[in-house]
Amino acid sequence: MSQAFDYAALAPFLSVHLNNLGDPYAAESTLLNTRALEQEVLAYFGKLWRSTDRKPLVPESFWGYLLGMGATEGNMYALWSAREYLRTQDFTEGAKSSVREEPVVFYSEASHYSMAKCASALGIPTFEDLGNGLYPGQCPVTSDGRWPHGVPTDNGAVDPERLAELVDFFADKGHPPIIVLNAGTTFAGSFDDSPAVWQALCPVLERHSFRTGTDGANRQDFWIHVDGALGAAYLPYLEMAHTQKLTSERGPRFDFSLPYICSIVTSSHKWYGAPFASGVYMSREKYRMRPETHPEYVSTPDTTLCGSRNGLSALILWYALATISPDEQAATAARCTELAAYAHHQLQSISEWHPSFQVHRAPPSLAVRFTRPRPDIFDRFHLSGEGKLAHIVVMPHVTRSAIDLLVDALRSTDALA
Ligand SMILES: Cc1ncc(COP(=O)(O)O)c(C=O)c1O
Missing domain, CATH: 3.90.1150.10 (Aspartate Aminotransferase, domain 1)
Structure with a gap:
C-alpha cells in the first residue's frame, strides 16, 4: 500500500454521513452522497483503461462503481456478473446464451487467494473442483494427470498455452470459461499477457462453437476478468512514462481497448493510497447486471454488491486524481x-x-x-x-x-x- 498521501484537507467530511447507496448512474437515493464525484472518478478510469465513453451511451460504454471494500469485492462482483451472464438466457436483450453446462473458473497459481474464496462463496466450480469431481487423473497439463490449484505460470505470468489446453478440456464438455488474468500478481507482481492469452484461447473457443464476440454478435460465451489490484493503476502510468521516455520498462496491455476484456478491478489504497480499503470495479454497459430486486424503499436499482456504500471512498479518490496530474x-x-x-x-x-x-x-x-x-x-x-x-x-x-x-x-x- 502506498503511504504517500495526505487527505487532511478532507477532514471536515468526517463529520457527515456520505452514502452512495445503489447504482452510480441512477437517480440519487440518499440526500448526502458523492455520486457526482464517483461518476467523475469512473470517467477518469474509463479513459485510463481506454473504454468507450458513456456519452453517447452504447453497449460498449464503461459501467462500474466504487467499491465498499478493496479488490476482493471487485473480484467477487466480477465472478458474480460472469456467472449470471453465462447462465442467464436474456442478460442482453434479444441475445440468448448458448451455454449448455455450468461455467468454470480458471485462474493462475499466482493469483490472489480471494479468487478461490469468491468462487467458493458464489458456488462457481474452479477447474480444479470440476476436474477432481468429474474427471480425476485426467488433467491435460500435468504429467501425473492431477488437477492443480491454479493454471501453471511461466516466470510468474500465466502460461497461455497451458490455459488454452485446460479451457479446451472443459469447453469440450460444454463448460464456458470464466478466466481471471492478473495485472500484477500479489507476490511477484507479474503481469499476465492478455493479447497472448487471447491468441491461444480464441481458436479453442471457436473450435467448440463458443461465441467469441468477433462475429458482430453482441453476446459471447466466455468472460475475462482482470485482477489489477495494484497493477491496473500503476501500469497505465508506466505506459505514459514510457511514451515520455522516462523509462524503458512497460507491461502488456490489459484494458478495454481489447474487445475480449469484460471487467477490471483495482484497489485504490494500493497505488493511490487511502486511509482505508477501497477500489474501482469497471465493466461495460452491456454487462451491467439486471438487479434481482427493485427496492422501492431506496428508489435506485440494486446493481452493486453492497447496500450502503461509503461516499468517502469516492471523495478521497477524486481528490487524489484532481490533485496529482497524470504526468505526475x-x-x-x-x-x-x-x-x-x-x-x-x-x-x-x-x-x-x-x-x-x-x-x-x-x-x-x-x-x-x-x-x-x-x-x-x-x-x-x-x-x-x-x-x-x-x-x-x-x-x-x-x-x-x-x-x-x-x-x-x-x-x-x-x-x-
Ligand atoms: C492481485 C491481488 N488481488 C486482490 C487483492 C485483494 O485486494 P484487497 O485487499 O484490496 O481486497 C490483492 C491484495 O494484495 C492482490 O494483490
Whole structure:
C-alpha cells in the first residue's frame, strides 16, 4: 500500500454521513452522497483503461462503481456478473446464451487467494473442483494427470498455452470459461499477457462453437476478468512514462481497448493510497447486471454488491486524481520502477556475503523477491513472505535510503540464519 498521501484537507467530511447507496448512474437515493464525484472518478478510469465513453451511451460504454471494500469485492462482483451472464438466457436483450453446462473458473497459481474464496462463496466450480469431481487423473497439463490449484505460470505470468489446453478440456464438455488474468500478481507482481492469452484461447473457443464476440454478435460465451489490484493503476502510468521516455520498462496491455476484456478491478489504497480499503470495479454497459430486486424503499436499482456504500471512498479518490496530474503519476511510476531495479541490483550483491542468496524481479514489477532473512530482520522491515522467499514492493513512499538500510541488514553475517 502506498503511504504517500495526505487527505487532511478532507477532514471536515468526517463529520457527515456520505452514502452512495445503489447504482452510480441512477437517480440519487440518499440526500448526502458523492455520486457526482464517483461518476467523475469512473470517467477518469474509463479513459485510463481506454473504454468507450458513456456519452453517447452504447453497449460498449464503461459501467462500474466504487467499491465498499478493496479488490476482493471487485473480484467477487466480477465472478458474480460472469456467472449470471453465462447462465442467464436474456442478460442482453434479444441475445440468448448458448451455454449448455455450468461455467468454470480458471485462474493462475499466482493469483490472489480471494479468487478461490469468491468462487467458493458464489458456488462457481474452479477447474480444479470440476476436474477432481468429474474427471480425476485426467488433467491435460500435468504429467501425473492431477488437477492443480491454479493454471501453471511461466516466470510468474500465466502460461497461455497451458490455459488454452485446460479451457479446451472443459469447453469440450460444454463448460464456458470464466478466466481471471492478473495485472500484477500479489507476490511477484507479474503481469499476465492478455493479447497472448487471447491468441491461444480464441481458436479453442471457436473450435467448440463458443461465441467469441468477433462475429458482430453482441453476446459471447466466455468472460475475462482482470485482477489489477495494484497493477491496473500503476501500469497505465508506466505506459505514459514510457511514451515520455522516462523509462524503458512497460507491461502488456490489459484494458478495454481489447474487445475480449469484460471487467477490471483495482484497489485504490494500493497505488493511490487511502486511509482505508477501497477500489474501482469497471465493466461495460452491456454487462451491467439486471438487479434481482427493485427496492422501492431506496428508489435506485440494486446493481452493486453492497447496500450502503461509503461516499468517502469516492471523495478521497477524486481528490487524489484532481490533485496529482497524470504526468505526475507517470513520473512516480518511472521513479518506482527505477527504484525497484536499484533494489534488485543492490540485493544481488548480497550473494558476495551469502552465496545461497537468491533475488528475483520480473520487470516491470515493483516487487523484488529474495531469500527470507532472519525473523527479526523480516519483522523490522515489515516484509511479506511466501515459502523460502520474502519480498518488498517499491511503492511511492519507498526511498533509496530505506532500501540501503535493508541491504545493510542483509549483509550481516547471520542475516539468513
Ligand atoms: C492481485 C491481488 N488481488 C486482490 C487483492 C485483494 O485486494 P484487497 O485487499 O484490496 O481486497 C490483492 C491484495 O494484495 C492482490 O494483490
